[in-house]
Amino acid sequence: MTKEFLQRHKENVFEKGFTVIHSVFSDEEIEKIIEVIQNVDTSKENFRKSDDLFAVRQFLKEVPDVKDLVFNDAVKTIVRELFGEQYIAVKSIYFDKPETSNWYVAYHQDLTISVDEKLEMQGFGPWTTKKNQFAVQPPLPILENICTIRIHLDDTDEHNGALKVVPGSHAKGIYRPETIDWNTETEEICNVEKGGIMIMKPLTLHGSNRTTGGRRRRVIHIEFSDMELPQQLKWSEKLN
Template sequence: MAHISEIDKEGFSIINNVFTENEIENIISLIENKTANNPENSTFRKSEDLFAIRQFHKEIPETLPFIFNENLQHIITSTFGEGFFITKSIYFDKPEKSNWFVAYHQDLTISVDKKIEINDFHNWTVKQNQFAVQPSTEILENNFTIRIHIDKTTKDNGALKVINNSHSKGVLRIENLDFENEKETICEVEKGGIMIMKPLLFHASNKTTNNERRRVIHIEFSRQELPLGIEWSEKLEFSVSQVK
């Protein structure tokens, strides 16, 4: 499959037609029901420019049978192998008139259950009793992210833009990236499609300019055990039997 070599070489790949219209509508319905009935939930973040649900797979587990359909299961196992589990998930809703933008960055932190002193784990933060830390580069290099697109995403409503192959450079300060000699790609994805990316890939997104909504479910995966004393705080193992 072409996307396997593309992920290795470029750090990302786009696969359309992973979800049916019916599966997407079921996911949307479950999200809308949850948010309507729990407006003050502490894992919800709401502003004029962005609505987000942290720990999405824990907050709305009813979506999992639709998310982990046969297509996505096959893509994960054929691309990365067996034994992966969810380590983090966030739902993003960028409204039609959003001025929200995100500058170029790498995804350098993971969510864990507590803070302890461990070699190669640093830059600790905590928000709403959720601990985040930058782990060893090896852990980041072996994880991957899948972004499920609930709406068609284009350059005009905040599609991600990435620096091709930047994931191969390790952890890097943005000022050390030679933009003049790098290739930038705008990652447009159809409704019901996905984008797979590596955490160390430099990525950013622009403001919305066409008054079209952009909703994405961002899910991070790993199959690595953490050092003794800490655990993935959002860990969820999944299989066909578990989610159906």
């Protein structure tokens, strides 16, 4: 990955709110990641399993053996060059949409961060609490600072839940999906090959359709930031 190549993707993220980089992981690396996930104990409370979705919250904490595989040299370089030297992982989730999934996600922005406790603070709210996990909508500058990497363990297109996004929507602050004017906005489907990644700003409006092609979609979603939270509030996951 040359400086010019990475600079082009950095510009995409800045201007459009997302970019796709192919072949960040080899097939062998992906198979190793899948093997670690398959061997994990799924009975813990951070694991959610239904006919439509298997998900793991605090993924890097719950499956620590996967960390060295996920943060290969290419990912480290991408984080450093596209985000910044001080960016660290602050949230991680694993999704598995099975072949028969009817899981549909309407257009939305990712407006919450995961923190270690609930504190009444100006500019932070509303709060949600699930099984001793605390999520809160922070002030806009914190959301604008975050960058997300989505690692694709399967080929993903419009038939198995690839993200659809509204380019440029990340630059418009809090953008309610019901106010989208499709006369001026466009929609783009982000196809990502197995072993590729999608990089996205959380404020980019995004959603996904139901699976229609009989193929599963497995994704590791990791959010990065270089900001310290105010007062004694801390990110619930924090991994250098």
